[in-house]
Amino acid sequence: MTEVRELLSNQLKGIGKSVPADAVLRHDHQYGLFATKSYEEGEVIFEESPLVILSGSTSSSTAPSSASSEKIKGQFLVSSFAAYNNEEKEATATIKDGDDEVHNTRSSLLRDLIIPSAIKSKLPCAAQVQKLRGMLLAAASYAALDQNSKCDDGIATLSRETKQKIFLLYHPPVSNSGDDDGDLDIETRNAINLARLALQACKELSDPKSNLRALVDRDNNANNDDFNHELLRLLLVYSCNAFEGGRIYHRLSRVNHSCNPNAVVGEGGDRSSGNDTAKSKDISVLKAACKIEVGEEITISYLGKYLYAGFPVRQKNLRVNKHFICQCDRCTNSTESEDDKKIKGDLASRIPCPICHPRTGRFLDEDVMFDDDADSDDPHAFKVCYAVPQNGMTAEERNLYCPSCGGATSASHDGSIRKKKEGMSIKYMHVAEEKVYERLSNDSTVGNNHKLSQDEDVHTERDIDQQFLQMATSTCGSQHWTVHFLNLSLMEESLASFHSTLMSMGEKPEEDAETMEELFTDIAEVADGLQRAFTFASSLHLKIDPAHWLFDYTVALARTLVGLGDEKSQKYGADWISKVENYAEKFEAQDMRKVVNAIKDAWKRGQRDDSGKEGDSPNRKRRKKH
Helix, strand or coil: CEEEEEECCCCCCCCEEECCCCCCCCCCCCEEEEECCCECCCCEEEEECCCEECCCCCCCCCCCCHHHHHHHHCCECHHHECCCCHHHHHHHHCCCCHHHHHHHHHHHHHHHECCCHHHHCCCCCHHHHHHHHHHHHHHHHHHHHCCCCCCCCCCCCCCHHHHHHHHCCCCCCCCCCCHHHHHCCHHHHHHHHHHHHHHHHHHHHECCCCHHHHHHHHHHCCCCCHHHCHHHHHHHHHHHHCEHHHEECCCHHHCEECCCCCEEEEECCCCCCCCHHHHHCCCEEEEECCCECCCCEEEECCCHHHHHCCHHHHHHHHHHHCCCCCCCCHHHCCEECCCCCEECCCHHHCEECCCCCCCECCECCHHHHHCCCCCCCCCCCCCCCEEEECCCCCHHHCCEECCCCCCEECCCCCCCHHHHHHHHHHHHHHHHHHHHHHHHHHHHCCCCCCCCCHHHHHHHHHHHHHHHHHHHHHHHCCCCHHHHHHHHHHHHHHHHHHHHHHHHCCCCHHHHHHHHHHHHHHHHHHHHHHHHHHHHHHHCCCCCCCHHHHHHHHHHHHHHHHHCCCHHHHHHHHHHHHCCHHHHHHHCCHHHHHHHHHHHHHHHHHHHHHHCCCCCCHHHHHHHCC
16 A cells, blocks of 8 residues: 655655645656555555556557557658658568557557757757657657547547546646746756657648647647647657556556665566456556565666666666666665665776775776686685776766775876776776767667668677676776676677577587587576676665666576576576576466476476386487587
């Protein structure tokens, strides 16, 4: 059970004033969701269907379906989309699975919509261009839904009650003139400015006969009353509250962000039951990621994988995508450790201490760089001492503190040459972070027009990632977030290739032995990188289980080990799956829990097969030949 409370101030995080059940919430006030009972890890807090889905990514009755994707596109002029080869596009874009096909339609619309150059020039980064594209698709989806009567294709209209709930969600106040914006903080002004640019783009790109154009004209002709700017307010609601796929919720959209969240959002309904009704429901479920006490604010992460990144990247991501500066405990230099001591600073960005480990030029010495003895119990083993930066957006704001030597390092030090050289390590780290974040962001951005042949593309991208990994490791050491993110990116490609390698074995027996040797080496490297990622995630002392981040990688590795067929490899796979077994039981659907149990017990089945002298896997048989 939960209740909505009005947040008292940014300084009183997690403290809220109770709101009467019959009170009317204000869209320009900050609210939070608080627990009125205690929850254990994995316990369902509530399930909820979206009020509306402002994209073409689902066939829900409150969203445009795949059949109506042309209706969304029809809100725009034909000239608003990039010219492309229709036959080639259909060959690469059509996917049989319904959800994937519609998601691909949304990606296509985002990619092909041309942003007017005068508007694009006002956007400071590629991420904001992509954000504006999403806002345009949201506006078109809303226009497709906002009809006076039910259309022939079955698209449901938005009820007055649904609209009221949507516009009561938080969004900044707006006026026609914009004169009052100066009283708002910079992030709020940025949100309003981006919404106004989106409104301008809607006017330039929309078909004059479309419902989208009618909404734009109504906004532009409205008086200064905030409530008359329907489309501008809709764009702000979307920008501040939408979940993946443009989903907007009545309660779930009121759950605030924390960089140390105590809850997670997942898919609801029994999607493994085979029940068509259950599958068709677009339900999200909010679950406790750890124990939550009565009166504690319920928080989630808006960051995805970047929850595990350093302070500057988290703040930049939130400012661009959600228009606020995070002031959670983790972002204000304090994180609870297991022994209840306060650990100050940005743990995800720690680097080898420049005082304990002086650099030769820009790069770390090799033994410091890789820290191979980090987990060694040998008291004589070489140990790397790590310094933790303060939370800050610039290199000058990120002074290092080393718990081992007690020394402090500043990027703006005016002292000796040695101190200046030590301070340069912060600047090197800062530059490396910016480059890696740009690389990772570009990889995931829809609308990347860089095209190569498939094989050339894969090899080129992998080579580039390897170069970035080498740069990050030599600059930041093995415990920095950039190293783990790049390792996981490369790991994803390796895990995908293992299955095809195993399937191809047996076709050329003379090459199988060499292939298996290379495969074992690659698997060992993946396992080592994944173990380091688990260690890194645990060292951040977050409330959330590292398996929320690393579950898919772990299952893929364990599946590969089971696929090798021998008992030793299968037992090793069971060891790996045990790392995420508890997480899977509490947070994964029934189908995935079955997969986890099958991997865990594979070696036992192999023993039973061996006792009957039957059931050798093809991979085991192939190895017996050599």
